[in-house]
Amino acid sequence: MGFDPRAMGEEMAKRSGAETREKLLDAAEGLINRQGFAATSIDQILERVGATKGTFFYHFASKQALADALIRRFASQDRAVLASCLERSKTLTDDPVQRLDVFVGLLLEVADVLDGTPEPGCLFATYCYESGLFDAATNDVIADAIRRWRDEVGAMIREAVERQPPRAPVDPDSLADMLTVIFEGAFVLSRTVGGPTVFGDQLRHYRAYLRLLFGAGAA
Amino acid sequence: MGFDPRAMGEEMAKRSGAETREKLLDAAEGLINRQGFAATSIDQILERVGATKGTFFYHFASKQALADALIRRFASQDRAVLASCLERSKTLTDDPVQRLDVFVGLLLEVADVLDGTPEPGCLFATYCYESGLFDAATNDVIADAIRRWRDEVGAMIREAVERQPPRAPVDPDSLADMLTVIFEGAFVLSRTVGGPTVFGDQLRHYRAYLRLLFGAGAA
DNA sequence: CTAAACAAACCAACCGGTCGGTATAAGGAA
């Protein structure tokens, strides 16, 4: 968001190319969240921002390029969330089993934010249900992002399993994937039937499952 | 499906309006699964079926009407799966805790089918990520279908909880919703990173969670 | 001067939708 302290008067600094680009991306993301990519026209995006066609094609070579830039930005934010929770959980505890629990606890804060968002959406899912419209490179961005969660969370789970044998046999990869599954599933649930604590409730189930598996205190 | 026993020769009965309608729905579903609704043109559907514009608008008043007919058909199939698994689980055992386990076991067969499908997709999710394109009645079909799962599975869980207090506190509704969440999440996972046993693995985690909660098999 | 944005006209392709017409089969009346 970062305001520009110099230009708080009335007129925003006209000479900010990157800012206009971000505004175009923001408007596109909002519209795509409701209608999908195909139904979102360039004119609609332009109308929201208050720009003209020339401006759009100055910043993006094509609509496809917009789509690509958009998921890359989204994937970057997603990566930041993962890295932040990962790092904080490592700082807070050294025990692998506890760290896993703390990690999910930190994600619960993210879930609360999503539950407080009017129309929560995930660009990954939106794109994947229109995957036929995008080229391989664009689709790969999504796959890479999801695989990163699997790798990082999977590593944590492996450490926890090593420290404390789970109460039931566990496949670390699919158990790590389950985090993605729960988030993506919660998006669908939230957008269809709604509810004020969908993300939180589902993530708490995941945490309860982990706690039962690694049975804190009791074995 | 009901075949016409009179016209089994070679030429299909020309006078089969319902059949053409189904073919249009099938073609539309396939295309929408890959591109979404907005990007799927009527001409594309027609080309697949080998029909012309006049035929389409003879069977459907508009593209919106096609969308509506399509989810209603999908919701009807979805309802059939739920009813089938529900009824069979009731036949197989009387104990509420076991019935829940059997029910999920039957769904595992469905999961195997999905894992064997080239491009598994759920129209509910596809629509929900383009929800801005459909009217309220169309969107309601999806919400009703998902609520039905919550109600039916939620009732089973409540009976199980009553019979055998779970190892951790349980909210029946959100635990029932978790089934939908896992399926929908598995769709996204399957379509992005792929894998031959995504649905099965995730559903097995759900079953493992239930077994740990209700201590089936081992206590 | 150059980067960044505005303005407006223009284009071919495609979109959802309309419309007049046609082939076929069933049903009734002669």
Place this chain on the structure above:
DNA sequence: TTCCTTATACCGACCGGTTGGTTTGTTTAG
């Protein structure tokens, strides 16, 4: 049986509007 009517099912040319994208030129700020 033959003829006529009627409804179903389908055809394909056509229409106005929108789409992504282009072009050419002007303006503004650093």
